[in-house]
Amino acid sequence: MRFFKSILYLLVVGVLASGLAAPAMAKDRFEMEVEKEAEAVKLVRDVQRGGYDVVSTSELQEWIETGKEMVIIDTMPYEASYKKQHVPGAAQFLFPIPDMAEWDVKETDGKTKEDYLKLLGEDKEKCIVVYCGFVKCTRSHNGAAWAAKLGYQNVYRYPGGIFAWKGAGNPTQEVR
Numbered sequence: 001m002r003f004f005k006s007i008l009y010l011l012v013v014g015v016l017a018s019g020l021a022a023p024a025m026a027k028d029r030f031e032m033e034v035e036k037e038a039e040a041v042k043l044v045r046d047v048q049r050g051g052y053d054v055v056s057t058s059e060l061q062e063w064i065e066t067g068k069e070m071v072i073i074d075t076m077p078y079e080a081s082y083k084k085q086h087v088p089g090a091a092q093f094l095f096p097i098p099d100m101a102e103w104d105v106k107e108t109d110g111k112t113k114e115d116y117l118k119l120l121g122e123d124k125e126k127c128i129v130v131y132c133g134f135v136k137c138t139r140s141h142n143g144a145a146w147a148a149k150l151g152y153q154n155v156y157r158y159p160g161g162i163f164a165w166k167g168a169g170n171p172t173q174e175v176r
Helices: 002-050 057-065 079-084 113-120 139-149 161-167
Strands: 070-074 127-131 154-158
Touching: 002 139, 002 154, 057 127, 057 161, 070 113, 113 139, 127 139, 127 161, 139 154, 154 161
Parallel strands: 070 127, 127 154
Antiparallel strands: none
């Protein structure tokens, strides 16, 4: 009988605890949804303002696997992070987090607009993919917006960046 009382006691405590936790969990879910919405709206507005498109992790992976001709730009802020791991075939070009309305070599690690044009190539129809670390990072927005501003027609921002790439189990490349 004592065993059954102990089990009953544990069940009652468990039910009460989960009942008390449920409103807190629901509140957290609601708050998390507000944050997701804000990120989604910001991403859409950045894309609209920047004049480029977006590509998902699975789409980019397919493009790489099928050998689609493209230039992939890694905008991670540190050379060491690029050297350690990047999307296969990506070249590095540093862009700042705040919007860069006018080209500023202090914000691009001394690189000029002409350096960026050289990296992107002469073919304005070529596919350009720009990424950073994660969705909230706006370096990829700056890189994509500048490619579009410079006249490239097929510019994509890969918003998930290296975190989504690795999260999907895709291989990375390193510089030795």
